[in-house]
Amino acid sequence: MRWLSQVASITLFNLRSMMQRKGSAAAAIFGIAGVVLVFVAVLSIAQGFRHAMTASGREDTAIVLRSGASTEMMSGLAREETRIIAETPGVARASGGQASSPELFVIIDLPKRSTETSANVPLRGVEEPAFEVRDGLRIVEGRNFAWGRNEVIVGAGAAREFAGLDLGASLEVAGEQWAIVGIFEDDGGISESEVWTDARLLQSAYRRGDSFQSVYTKLESADTFTDFRDELSTDPRVNVTATRQTDYYSEQSTMVTAIITGLGTLIAVLMGFGAIIGAFNTMYTAVSSRTREIATLRALGFKAGPVVVSVLIESVVLAIVGGLIGGAIAYFVFNGFRAATINFQSFSQVAFTFYVTPSLLFQGAILAAFIGLVGGLVPAIHAARMPVAAALRKV
16 A cells, blocks of 8 residues: 555656646657557548448348359359249249349449549449348448449449539440439448449340349348358359458458558557657656656655656556547547549449548557557666666766
8 A cells, every 4th residue: 555655746846847848748749649640540541431331231132143154244144044043942022023133333434532542432223122122231422323324323432532523413334424423421331332223124225135243132030041042152143252241341451451551550550660769768857857856756755666657657647648648639630531442353443431440549559558558668677777866966
């Protein structure tokens, strides 16, 4: 109890005298705040991209591709194969038959709103069951496209990021004009980065015959997926692979998320070294300016251990204050910030929003505390080892 009392007494003394060192303390706080700000901001990009890729994924929905194909771009299915997939046991019923949606996936080139450069945008051809398989999709402006007419609906993310995708405008596809009649949302998912239209018209425009690239199927329940997958894998009439929609989207986001996370961590580490040096200098200055006070406490019977702990606590407190400031700035400035980046699996753009999660803020606070702990360790040991007699003689 006496040891803890000594720690508390010295710590309170240190904190009360902090205003006398407000310049160096502020430098340490805002240095660490900068590290946490960059760390949280960069990782919020990865969180936002992952959220966009997985938000609309469902455990009870499967994506069927040709065996060996890892993306829709690499797959190809004939009409008869899509019919067999729809009739496989485990597929849920829809109002017009089975909840199975054969889909065509092509890429069109459009200019970005923010720059003069252009980028790839997915154009998806669907049939009627698509809107029952993806039951979270809803038209928020305008109306749905009419079947058999050159009309499209545009995801909210694509409409936000790319020029020419405004409601009422027209889009040139395969040399023809297609009217933009609606804007849709899908819980912030990857579908919002796409343009949708009638699959039969898209097949004709791109001379694809009666072929598709994927089949999205809604299952009777999430538990029936294994039986559905096994049934397809043993059916000699088709050569396909079924994947849960959640697993497929998660795998699609792996590469970009890993790149962004690695880059953010590298930047944070490099900046962290600078912040540790800043905290080291701040605490070393604090210890040096209180040489006589610390020596007096030691002469009065205070142990070396409480001195070390108190200096570390002061350093960590400064660091956590900096971490909270950096995290708060990151949240209010970057959370919800809208951007777009490339999905390396399909080489098309994905619109997303930066997503500053409580987990990221907690990680930022832990990083700040670590910087404060490391930065204050050597000054704390120096204060504890200071010879009492020599320190008392210092002016």
